Amino acid sequence: MTKNDAPVGDFIREIIEDDLRTEKHRGRVATRFPPEPNGYLHIGHAKSVCLNFGIAAQYGGTCNLRLDDTDPSGESLEYVQSIINDVHWLGFDWGNRLFYASDYFEHLYQFAVNLIKAGKAYVCSLNADQMREYRGTLTEPGKESPYRNRSIEENLDLFARMRAGEFEDGAHVLRAKIDMASPNVVMRDPIIYRIKRVPHYRTGTDWVIYPMYDFAHCLSDSLEKITHSICTLEFENNRPLYDWIVGELIAHDRPRQIEFARLNVSYTILSKRRLIQLVEQNYVTGWDDPRMPTVAGMRRRGYPPEAIRTFCAKIGVAKKDNLVDIALLEACVRDDLNERAPRVMGVLRPLKVIIDNYPEDRVEEFECANHPQNSAMGTRKVPFSRVIYIEQDDFTENPPRKYKRLAPGKEVRLRSSYVIRYQGMVKNEQTGEITELHCTYDPETRNGPPPDGRKVDGVIHWVSANHAVPVEVRLYDRLFQVPDPAASGDGFVRHLNPHSLETLPSCPVEPSLRDVPSGSPYQFERLGYFCRDSKGTPSDPPVFNRIVSLRDSWAKIAGKEGK
RNA sequence: UGGGGUGUCGUCAAGCGGUAAGACACAGGCCUUUGGAGCCUGCAUUCGGAGGUUCGAAUCCUCCCACCCCAGCCA
Numbered sequence: 001m002t003k004n005d006a007p008v009g010d011f012i013r014e015i016i017e018d019d020l021r022t023e024k025h026r027g028r029v030a031t032r033f034p035p036e037p038n039g040y041l042h043i044g045h046a047k048s049v050c051l052n053f054g055i056a057a058q059y060g061g062t063c064n065l066r067l068d069d070t071d072p073s074g075e076s077l078e079y080v081q082s083i084i085n086d087v088h089w090l091g092f093d094w095g096n097r098l099f100y101a102s103d104y105f106e107h108l109y110q111f112a113v114n115l116i117k118a119g120k121a122y123v124c125s126l127n128a129d130q131m132r133e134y135r136g137t138l139t140e141p142g143k144e145s146p147y148r149n150r151s152i153e154e155n156l157d158l159f160a161r162m163r164a165g166e167f168e169d170g171a172h173v174l175r176a177k178i179d180m181a182s183p184n185v186v187m188r189d190p191i192i193y194r195i196k197r198v199p200h201y202r203t204g205t206d207w208v209i210y211p212m213y214d215f216a217h218c219l220s221d222s223l224e225k226i227t228h229s230i231c232t233l234e235f236e237n238n239r240p241l242y243d244w245i246v247g248e249l250i251a252h253d254r255p256r257q258i259e260f261a262r263l264n265v266s267y268t269i270l271s272k273r274r275l276i277q278l279v280e281q282n283y284v285t286g287w288d289d290p291r292m293p294t295v296a297g298m299r300r301r302g303y304p305p306e307a308i309r310t311f312c313a314k315i316g317v318a319k320k321d322n323l324v325d326i327a328l329l330e331a332c333v334r335d336d337l338n339e340r341a342p343r344v345m346g347v348l349r350p351l352k353v354i355i356d357n358y359p360e361d362r363v364e365e366f367e368c369a370n371h372p373q374n375s376a377m378g379t380r381k382v383p384f385s386r387v388i389y390i391e392q393d394d395f396t397e398n399p400p401r402k403y404k405r406l407a408p409g410k411e412v413r414l415r416s417s418y419v420i421r422y423q424g425m426v427k428n429e430q431t432g433e434i435t436e437l438h439c440t441y442d443p444e445t446r447n448g449p450p451p452d453g454r455k456v457d458g459v460i461h462w463v464s465a466n467h468a469v470p471v472e473v474r475l476y477d478r479l480f481q482v483p484d485p486a487a488s489g490d491g492f493v494r495h496l497n498p499h500s501l502e503t504l505p506s507c508p509v510e511p512s513l514r515d516v517p518s519g520s521p522y523q524f525e526r527l528g529y530f531c532r533d534s535k536g537t538p539s540d541p542p543v544f545n546r547i548v549s550l551r552d553s554w555a556k557i558a559g560k561e562g563k
Numbered sequence: 564u565g566g567g568g569u570g571u572c573g574u575c576a577a578g579c580g581g582u583a584a585g586a587c588a589c590a591g592g593c594c595u596u597u598g599g600a601g602c603c604u605g606c607a608u609u610c611g612g613a614g615g616u617u618c619g620a621a622u623c624c625u626c627c628c629a630c631c632c633c634a635g636c637c638a
Contacts, residue, residue, distance in 0.1 A: 009577085036638055071637060128636060135634055139565045142634090173636055183566040185634050194636035213638045237567055237633045259568090261631095266574080272638095314586060316576050318569095321631055325574045328587045338600060345597095373600065404598065413596050449596080459596050483574095525597045554598040 010317035012051070012258055016059060016228060025227040025253070029061030032099075032226050033087065034068045034217070037079035037201075039272040040287040040294045041086045043308070043329070044263040050312035051260070052230055053092040064224055065094040069102045070216045072200035080201075082287070086295035090305050101211075101220050102202045108211045109163065111219055111249050112174060112193060116155045120248055121192065122148055123158040124175045131173075134180070135188055141181035142188045148177065162195055165208045169195050176215075178244060186237050187244070190214055218242040221255040229255045232262040233319060263315065264323045267478040268293045269485050269492060283496060284479075290533075290545050291479045291500050301476065302521050302531035302547035307336040323484055333548050337529045341521040342370040342377055345415065345461040346509030346544075348473060348527065350389035352436040352465065355420060358386040363464075368416040380512050384417055387465040389508045391526075394460040395437060397425075400561055404458035406437070412458040415525060419445040419456050461525045468508030472543045473530070475502040506541070513542075521547060 019025060031052040035045060056063035065087060069075045084098070115121040124147045126134060136142030150158070162172055174193035182188055192215035197208050218241075221229045229242075236259045246254045264270060269278075270293055278284050278292070287294050290301035298308065311332040315324050364384045371377040390406070399407040406412045411421040420439040428435050444451050477500050485492040513522070518534040528549035536543045 014579095034638095038638085068638070074637090131636075132634075137565085137634060141565090170636065185566080188634085191636055196636075210636095212636080217638085231638095233568070234632055235638085239567090261569085314575080316586095318576070320569055320576090322575065325587060328575070331587055334599095343597075343599095372595090372597075402598090415596060417596090419596095445596095456596085458598085461597075523597085523599080526599070527597090528599095550597075550599050552598075557598075 010260075011319070012228070012230060012260060012317055013055065013058070015258060016055065019227070020059065028225075028227050029056060029059040030064070030225055030227045031056050031061065031230060032064040032066050032221065032224060034066045034101075034220075035083050036068045036071070037076060037083060038071075038074040039079060039276055040082050040296055042270050042272075042275065042292075042294045043265060043268075043298070043311075044270040044293075045086075046090060046295060046308050047263045047312045047315065047317075048230070048232075049087055049090055049092060050309055051317060053087075053094075054313075055228070055230075061227070062097060063092070063094060064097040064099055064226070066099040066101065066220060066224070068213070068217065068220070069100055069200070069202065070210050070213060072196065072198045072210065076201050082296060086299075089299060090295065091309060097224075099220070099224060100202060101216050102200060104216070104220055104223055105203060105207055105211070107223065108216055108219055109209075112159065112211070112215070113156065115176065115192075115248060116159060116174075117152060118248065119152060119177070121155070121174055121176050122150050123155050123162070123172050124148070124189075124191075125172050128170060131191075135185065136180070138185065142185075144180045145175070145189065148189070159193070162193070162209050163207070165197075167195055169197055171195060174209075176241075176245070178241075184237060184240060186214070186241050190241060192245075214238055214241050215245060218246050218255070218257070219249065222246055222250045222253070225253050226255040227253075229257045231257060231259055233259045233321075234262075235259055259319070260317050261319050261322055264321075264484075264486070265293060265329065266323055266326045266483040267480050267485075268326060269480065271486065274486070274492060277493070281493075283493065290474070291476050293479075299519075300534055301545055302519065302529065303333050304336050304340070304521070307333040310336065326478065330548050334529070334551070337521050337523065337547065339374075341523040341529055342380075343368075343372070343525050344380075344510055344513055344522045345382065345463055346471070346473075346507060346513065346524040346527070346530070347389045347391055347461065347463050347468075348475075348504055348507050349392040350463075350508055351392045351395055351434065353388050353390050353420070353462070354436060354438050355386050355388070355441050356423060356438050357440045360386055362386070363466075366416050382416065382510050382512070383464045383467040384414075385464045385466050388414070388462045389465055389468065390414075390437075390460055390462050392434075394458075395434070397434075400558065402557055402561065405460055406439075406458065410458075411442075411456055412460055413445075413456050414462045415459050417446070417462070418442060419450060459526075461527075463508045463510050465508070467511050469511055469514045469542075470506045471509050471513065471541055473504040473507045473546065474533070474543060475504065475546045476500060477502075507544075509544075513544075516542075523550070526550065 033052045053063045124145045134143045173191045175189045178187045180188045242257050288296035288300045365381040367379045368382045394405040418441040420441045424438040426436045480495045481497045482495045485495040518532040521531045529547040530544040533543040
């Protein structure tokens with residue numbers, strides 16, 4: 001952990017500290033991160049990962065990684081592997097404590113048998129529709145199932161035959177015998193086992209009955225001797241059931257469930273179901289599309305795990321519904337990258353500049369600092385010659401007020417190089433487009449300010465045309481155009497930002513970028529942070545993803561001036 | 564019109580009866596060979612509302628209001 005993700009106090013840590021003080025779990029702290037392997041992890045999961053693993057680390061406890069795989073439909077090994085990979089990448093380790101709820105199937109079955117023997121569970125043969133009717137409504141109590149008072153022997157027999165595969169899906173379920181009149185619908189004889197003839201990615205066809213979440217989760221926690229079972233708010237209604245099951249079946253070391261508010265982030269969506277939709281309907285290129293809020297997407301985009309951890313620490317943990325500004329995530333990423341990313345130069349939208357008074361065959365190499373505030377990051381050589389590219393944005397015929405870049409009659413500093421002065425431009429007669437600029441350089445400005453004391457305000461980046469490496473650049477923007485796309489329910493796709501990806505097929509960048517590894521971040525000066533994409537084929541020109549832009553205060557000024 | 568939760572700055576979020584932290588965002592300024600970074604300053608007389616208790620309330624009590632979750636053989 002770094003200084004930035006030092007956990008701050010929150011209500012969960014308060015509870016834990018209380019429990020530690022009162023020796024409630026004999027000084028133990030054991031948490032778990034329990035994803036279901038039916039999708040990729042996203043930034044919301046990252047919050048939970050940081051919480052659970054962070055707490056374990058902070059209090060000298062343990063945190064298990066447990067795959068909550070009790071519903072084989074939709075679960076797969078691919079998801080398991082992505083989860084393992086993502087949690088590791090985020091910076092956490094579970095030692096030898098990788099568990100699967102499916103490993104407990106036999107044990108859970110025995111628990112269910114015990115519940116039946118205690119007269120606390122029964123096999124119910126109502127069909128799904130009937131079940132719904134008998135359940136009552138939010139304001140009306142339910143009715144007891146006609147099968148509620150089957151004998152223990154009959155229940156035992158039926159349950160064994162359910163396991164043995166004698167019945168079709170839906171023919172019977174096992175229910176806890178609690179209270180059909182409970183004001184909490186969860187407690188109205190909840191189903192704890194159902195028949196599901198779907199092969200499981202781990203247990204194959206060994207089982208045709210699978211435990212429900214409410215039954216499996218609390219008992220898995222108990223088997224793992226979890227002390228604090230941290231989950232999200234929507235399970236608050238399930239806590240009485242959690243406590244009931246544990247109360248019936250577990251004598252010692254009962255875990256305690258604590259709920260916190262799940263994370264929401266503006267301009268994106270964090271529902272697994274909807275993320276799946278984006279992937280399956282090809283709104284994005286996959287789970288690891290750099291625009292996705294998935295851990296895999298953020299990794300490919302170039303977000304450092306440290307930045308994600310810092311973000312998770314900064315948003316805090318509470319019980320209030322929230323919509324965290326994505327600008328905070330971006331700020332964390334910039335903050336981290338500002339310190340670690342070496343500076344380089346690349347031009348996104350090139351404008352050719354010919355330096356008329358610079359000898360045609362001459363090439364100079366400038367020793368450029370890799371980081372202006374950190375000399376330990378060293379220097380690199382950047383070639384300079386008579387023809388260079390600058391950013392189209394860095395020249396204008398009619399400069400607005402406060403414009404500090406190149407314009408007719410003006411001069412500007414080429415970063416780490418000379419001051420150049422505008423001399424003329426060449427336009428395409430047909431389109432009016434400026435095709436090249438002619439400038440002169442001031443040889444006296446190589447290592448410092450002009451000796452005559454004149455001020456040169458603007459500094460722009462550039463790349464020597466002859467030495468440039470052409471790369472593809474992908475500029476990413478927010479996935480959605482509205483702050484809270486989830487508020488539109490299933491219509492959220494209509495808010496997708498059509499400009500969330502802009503591809504620039506051939507951008508000149510400095511030669512030091514020719515063979516950089518994928519994933520390591522660079523700051524393209526004055527533009528943003530970029531990293532080479534991990535998916536390109538070696539024969540193609542390299543692809544660079546924009547991780548996040550630099551703060552652009554000129555855009556703000558220009559915006560205001562324009563109004 | 565049942566039950567369970569939550570309401571403090573634009574957004575997160577501290578605060579736990581002694582007189583509203585911090586972060587992001589925003590607005591000014593300084594500095595700068597990145598209009599980056601850094602630095603400085605400003606930004607809730609008020610805590611969903613109304614009453615009450617108290618010398619003193621965001622914190623305690625009462626009532627009210629708003630929002631979220633629950634009627635999958637999903638998790």
